[in-house]
Amino acid sequence: MTNIKDVAKLANVSVTTVSRVLNKHPYVSEEKREAVLDAVKKTNYHINRNAVNLSKGKTFLIGVVLPYSDHPYFGTLLKGIANAALEHNYKLVLIQTNYQKDKEKEAFIMLEQKQIDGLIICSRVSEWEVIEEYVIYGPIVLAEKNITEQVSSTYIDHYQAFYQALNHLYTNGYQSIGYCINRKNGVSSQQRERAYHDFLKEKQIPFDQNYIFDGYLNFEDGERVVQQLKQMKKPPAALIVTSDQVAAGIVTCCHNLGLQVPKDLAIIGFDNQPIAKYMGITTMEIPLSEMGENLFLQAITREKVSQKRVNVQLIERQTV
């Protein structure tokens, strides 16, 4: 493979001159510039960006760990990250994990081995201890409330948001309230579960394990939720659904079966995705795109860590 020395030799100039021409520095005579460009053409030389990055110690790549790339929640978060990357001339390395620990580990190793300058974790299964091992290699940014302040994060307070949703249902006359999540063991689900138990205790409502619906993520999952509700002797009168996609699927399925929302079942979704607006679903708005932008900015900041809490807002529509 041709290297810069070959080009310099053929053009009869120094390596420094070749470098100056290729990097468009001034102070090179027109004659030398032409000789270099001619030699570059003849030798079919081109810069190996990895070699340049190696010498500069920067890749202008930011890793993004996310479980799925085809879900609107992560899609909107990714849009925010990608728009900020576009603006700052960075590229993103997408590490889709399907929630596999070994795939998340690969992302940390990329940071350790300097293939990326920073890492954004949108959602994870790895323990905090694993992350802690890698913070010395570059910025690791989380979309969740941290246990420590060693890393930057942009997060929503799931405990508070969930409690607010519960309270809204309660003040609207609902006492038998269930909820529907994707991963019971996820970081945010644990915060929601705490809020749920605290709320029931405060209002002296008995706990019913069957009121927690676990493993629902997509629009088409809504049907499974409604089928389950139909088989219950005492189904909840209201549901908090942590994704508007699932909420929309539930509402659609209720309509198809002649069930009335909110009369037969009240629903609060999460995210405020376009579908919630157009189906008139009451929801807790999360500014995902802005979250993504802030996560990106934190990931390119080496000097200091920061924590930013993003506010969640109740959007009242027709399902409560």
Added chain:
Amino acid sequence: MTNIKDVAKLANVSVTTVSRVLNKHPYVSEEKREAVLDAVKKTNYHINRNAVNLSKGKTFLIGVVLPYSDHPYFGTLLKGIANAALEHNYKLVLIQTNYQKDKEKEAFIMLEQKQIDGLIICSRVSEWEVIEEYVIYGPIVLAEKNITEQVSSTYIDHYQAFYQALNHLYTNGYQSIGYCINRKNGVSSQQRERAYHDFLKEKQIPFDQNYIFDGYLNFEDGERVVQQLKQMKKPPAALIVTSDQVAAGIVTCCHNLGLQVPKDLAIIGFDNQPIAKYMGITTMEIPLSEMGENLFLQAITREKVSQKRVNVQLIERQTV
């Protein structure tokens, strides 16, 4: 920064031995292995993957050019690509372009400068001549029917699929048919426009420029389409909508305004996304996830180019 020579010196072994230990090769004595690991720890040495890639000439990164990351069409395509990447131990570099030519160009330069091993272009604005310049640097794979066979592609025949949709409406008694696209100048839109004109000519139906609705991509755009239709003296009786998202938005808006589908307006969508199934929308199914997987496999194949046409299937439901 510590390099491999420092480690070798401290461990009192050769550089080759250090390399063997770090890459887990056999035939290293336990004693030497321990000395090396001890020296690695003391010097805080770690592999710089860019240096390794530089020497091997491979990055195990594939670039993915796509205009938006938060649209279900591209989300599902990306899912297919990402799942195949996961299986083959590659990572993806996401190049979100918002259809800006200079951002697409950056992707080509990444290939030229060996930051990625191959490039998948999901949708583009760059001219074919620009792509042609870069094919010598590595596999460039397109999600569209190529002009030449110099590059690999996985594509659907938009002309044929669109003609089939038109024919389905015609045989169901519709003659005044309009259509709704995202980008009039896009490669696929041009194929659809040809099919539209050929079809009208064959059936001797006069052409009406107002029946082409341009610039609609998302669920919320459906409302704008319906508002436009309401202002027309002679609106079309049927619409082909090239995204189920927009089709779902149109159907929802029709319901809200008391318009009956298909009586007042027949609709055929495209993609067969979950929302089309649950809203009972007749649609042209595109196997996006499988397309994504095949695009990935083509992008890691250096030796030969291939073209694969993916079949589109009409799914009959309740909107025609």
